[in-house]
Amino acid sequence: MGRLDGKVAVITGGASGIGEATARLFVAEGARVVIADIQDARGAAVAAELGASAVFQHADVTGEGDVKATVDRAVTAFGRLDCMFNNAGLLGTVGPIEDIPVDEYELTMQVLLRSVFLGMKYASPVMRAQGSGSIISTSSVAGIIAGDGPHIYATAKAAVIQLTKSVALELAEHRIRVNAICPGATVTPLVLAGVPNTPQAEDAVKAAFTRYQPIPRAGESIDIAQAALWLASDESTFVTGQAIVVDGGLTTGRPWSKQPPPFRTHTPMRR
Ligand SMILES: NC(=O)c1ccc[n+]([C@@H]2O[C@H](COP(=O)([O-])OP(=O)(O)OC[C@H]3O[C@@H](n4cnc5c(N)ncnc54)[C@H](O)[C@@H]3O)[C@@H](O)[C@H]2O)c1
Numbered sequence: 001m002g003r004l005d006g007k008v009a010v011i012t013g014g015a016s017g018i019g020e021a022t023a024r025l026f027v028a029e030g031a032r033v034v035i036a037d038i039q040d041a042r043g044a045a046v047a048a049e050l051g052a053s054a055v056f057q058h059a060d061v062t063g064e065g066d067v068k069a070t071v072d073r074a075v076t077a078f079g080r081l082d083c084m085f086n087n088a089g090l091l092g093t094v095g096p097i098e099d100i101p102v103d104e105y106e107l108t109m110q111v112l113l114r115s116v117f118l119g120m121k122y123a124s125p126v127m128r129a130q131g132s133g134s135i136i137s138t139s140s141v142a143g144i145i146a147g148d149g150p151h152i153y154a155t156a157k158a159a160v161i162q163l164t165k166s167v168a169l170e171l172a173e174h175r176i177r178v179n180a181i182c183p184g185a186t187v188t189p190l191v192l193a194g195v196p197n198t199p200q201a202e203d204a205v206k207a208a209f210t211r212y213q214p215i216p217r218a219g220e221s222i223d224i225a226q227a228a229l230w231l232a233s234d235e236s237t238f239v240t241g242q243a244i245v246v247d248g249g250l251t252t253g254r255p256w257s258k259q260p261p262p263f264r265t266h267t268p269m270r271r
Helices: 017-028 040-053 064-078 102-130 151-174 199-210 221-232
Strands: 008-012 032-037 054-058 083-086 133-138 176-183 243-246
Touching (some): 008 017, 008 102, 017 032, 017 083, 032 040, 054 064, 083 221, 102 176, 133 151, 151 176, 151 243, 176 221, 221 243
Parallel strands (some): 008 032, 008 083, 032 054, 083 133
């Protein structure tokens, strides 16, 4: 018995990183999935590997027609939609506020926020008709604490959390749950984009991520996929409006080893 037996999911950004790991895990747990992405070759290859339980749909998540077509594909290919995972993303525009071009601001917000709005908008009627569903959106620790991502990325991710909470309140009475996941530093092509494509460079990123948060290892796509699995499954049917943080303790505080020595060494208490 799989934890998602009989369920159908759309996973945007499913060709790579967190989305790809989630597609693989969902299928292993009995789901059928629509992998939606702009990376056609990569998305089609993942779907082909997963066999009859997966199809690939070319979709640019900034486009209303593409998102609607992706939801429609789930229904035509598999008959229903139990989970909409709004996960596609990029780092977007980076740099000082004075240097950010307006068109880069617009595109970043479109990929990271408008896409989530569209995913919710088009998943909702299908799920309402079914009387059940789980909408999951990938936010970030950057949406919770400042200084952990570029300005516009962080702003869009914070907005994803608030959109999640607001829509969760509306859809709860239809038994549609709406939650976000906030990954911490996770080794995926998104974070490796700025380094040379070599094992040494990837190891250096992993080593840096290992020192980044209290749990001393780099986050992996499967860590986030496991949270998505729980939110998509019937194990979480009383959970809605939440931003589930999967970050090795990053947003909790400083690692123990970085706290001031007087706090870490026991000395007899002054009374
Ligand atoms: N990797 C991290 O450390 C980290 C941390 C926090 C949040 N996130 C978020 O996780 C999500 C997944 O990112 P990832 O780290 O797996 O990176 P990734 O680059 O491996 O995957 C992102 C996928 O989104 C797709 N995509 C980008 N723009 C698209 C568009 N307009 N339409 C359709 N697909 C598009 C890409 O082609 C890619 O396949 C993103 O929303 C990202 O912001 C990542």
